[in-house]
Amino acid sequence: MSIAEAKAGxxxxxxxxxxxxxxxxxxxxxxxxxxxxxLVVLIVVFLPVFWLSSLSFYNAAGELSLENYARIFExxxxxxxxxxxxxxxxxxxxxxVLLGYPLCYWLTRLPDRTAAILMVFVLVPFWxxxxxxxxxxxxxxxxxxxxxxxxxxxxxxxxxLQLAHNLTGSIIGMxxxxxxxxxxxxxxxxxxxDTDLVRAAVxxxxxxxxxFWRVFFPMSLPGLxxxxxxxxxxxxxxxxxxALLGGGRVxxxxxxxxSTITVYSNWGAAxxxxxxxxxMALAMIWLMNRVFGLxxxxxx
Numbered sequence: 001m002s003i004a005e006a007k008a009g010x011x012x013x014x015x016x017x018x019x020x021x022x023x024x025x026x027x028x029x030x031x032x033x034x035x036x037x038x039l040v041v042l043i044v045v046f047l048p049v050f051w052l053s054s055l056s057f058y059n060a061a062g063e064l065s066l067e068n069y070a071r072i073f074e075x076x077x078x079x080x081x082x083x084x085x086x087x088x089x090x091x092x093x094x095x096x097v098l099l100g101y102p103l104c105y106w107l108t109r110l111p112d113r114t115a116a117i118l119m120v121f122v123l124v125p126f127w128x129x130x131x132x133x134x135x136x137x138x139x140x141x142x143x144x145x146x147x148x149x150x151x152x153x154x155x156x157x158x159x160x161l162q163l164a165h166n167l168t169g170s171i172i173g174m175x176x177x178x179x180x181x182x183x184x185x186x187x188x189x190x191x192x193x194d195t196d197l198v199r200a201a202v203x204x205x206x207x208x209x210x211x212f213w214r215v216f217f218p219m220s221l222p223g224l225x226x227x228x229x230x231x232x233x234x235x236x237x238x239x240x241x242x243a244l245l246g247g248g249r250v251x252x253x254x255x256x257x258x259s260t261i262t263v264y265s266n267w268g269a270a271x272x273x274x275x276x277x278x279x280m281a282l283a284m285i286w287l288m289n290r291v292f293g294l295x296x297x298x299x300x
Contacts, residue, residue, distance in 0.1 A: 189223025
């Protein structure tokens with residue numbers, strides 16, 4: 001090896017070490033800048049969750065025990081609560097997909113200006129409190145509400161329909177609240193799809209329907225599954241709408257947790273239910289991450 005080659009090798013090694021040092025310094029700088037936010041998240045989010053989770057391992061006598069978790073699996077009341085929670089969450093998610101996908105596809109076919117104006121109507125519910133929207137649905141759906149009164153005047157029905165204070169009313173109200181959470185990520189993904197690919201498929205002999213199912217639909221799946229994750233997880237922990245539109249006949253997990261604390265003052269049992277609810281939400285996120293990858297779902 002010549003002296004020039006040796007000097008070049010030493011210089012390359014020095015440059016590599018310098019780059020590594022700068023990379024470490026940059027990482028430490030970002031870590032230092034993010035520490036205030038990390039501390040806030042730890043204090044505001046993780047510490048309360050850890051404290052509540054620890055309460056679930058103590059029984060009414062203050063002794064360490066798995067009694068609260070055993071009760072969840074042994075009690076028919078709790079099992080019924082889980083069944084109702086999943087029934088409502090799945091139903092709301094399915095109806096949001098059935099309503100939201102055609103809506104998003106129709107919006108992508110419109111001119112940009114028209115689609116932007118119509119998207120405002122999708123965002124309008126975000127400008128109103130969930131409580132106000134729920135009471136509005138209660139006015140519409142109750143026995144003497146607008147819908148029943150109108151249908152009876154038109155002669156469509158002879159007796160009022162049971163649309164409120166039951167499972168049906170809870171699902172209708174939650175669909176209205178959750179639909180924008182599916183529309184927004186799905187619409188963003190659909191807008192990013194290159195329509196020239198669909199035209200190319202049609203030009204190569206595919207029918208418009210075949211081009212949609214083979215080209216457009218697969219490319220819209222990341223946004224669709226992102227919306228499904230958001231709607232389903234938010235529905236699992238929903239409280240206000242099923243509490244009011246359910247009329248006390250519909251008990252989801254969040255309502256069971258609230259009643260366990262306020263009525264029975266059993267923080268351990270309520271904490272166990274909260275831990276199980278959190279684990280279900282994390283399991284849903286983990287499953288979607290394994291199947292599709294969170295970067296594909298939320299980075300579009």
